[in-house]
């Protein structure tokens with residue numbers, strides 16, 4: 001029987017033996033009452049890697065973003081994020097209904113767009129902008145990377161305009177590996193950052209949200225309000241510690257994404273050259289749902305994103321699996337024959 005190759009997301013990974021044994025033997029305590037030692041170790045390690053004073057484990061990236069936005073936004077403020085940012089499109093409106101912020105979508109994440117969209121001085125009844133939310137890598141953009149230089153320019157303009165900066169760094173690890181810098185270089189100047197342990201790094205759950213010690217003290221209160229205070233969380237934090245040892249492995253996912261993108265282009269698909277582990281593509285003359293259906297018949301699992309087919313490489317899919325996917329796809333005509341790879 002043909003086994004499925006799951007490229008829907010880098011969240012489908014399963015903890016391996018080493019991760020499971022770290023979980024099984026984790027030293028634990030009650031993190032709501034006082035402290036779980038393994039969670040604390042994870043938080044210190046994450047803060048260190050991210051170059052922030054302190055960090056807090058949270059069950060999901062969405063909760064990390066929500067907590068950060070709740071600390072930065074006062075009811076009625078506006079906040080800026082790129083048009084198809086995760087905080088705008090994929091968090092069920094929580095930045096508005098929990099954090100009380102009016103989202104203001106930027107056409108692109110550039111200093112010029114930030115400047116043009118910022119609402120500041122005006123009469124007391126005018127909207128004011130308090131936060132810039134940056135996403136690196138940019139999921140809906142196809143895992144695109146904001147370079148340390150581009151990041152620094154955005155932070156500089158935000159500071160000049162008096163905006164706080166939150167980095168939605170669900171895949172900041174991928175951005176760091178792709179640019180060859182440390183994750184801390186990609187958080188320079190931000191007030192808060194959220195990073196996922198459950199995506200490319202392979203932990204079954206968990207994210208961290210970091211910033212100043214004062215921010216983390218407040219974040220701990222808000223996490224509890226949202227129902228995210230956990231007791232013997234060391235069992236999952238242990239997986240997070242193993243995950244953080246595996247950042248460099250992401251280079252393999254990036255290479256596999258390139259191989260996949262090249263192969264798709266050869267099959268006549270229009271492909272955006274991937275910068276990290278996400279490939280956005282379309283089969284010419286075929287709708288996204290139709291293409292996904294054909295892929296499913298071949299037991300190649302992908303998903304829709306930004307009006308395109310999204311394939312995500314991850315640690316449970318090797319080069320051999322990517323070759324296998326392309327082989328299965330070769331058996332079918334994907335309309336048209338011209339292959340164009342748009343290099344961006």
Ligand SMILES: *Cc1c(COP(=O)(O)O)cnc(C)c1O
Nearest residue numbers: 060061062063086135139168170
């Ligand atoms: C996945 C993701 C999140 C949310 O993480 P969850 O753990 O799924 O809640 C936030 N931002 C971006 C950019 C993401 O890709």
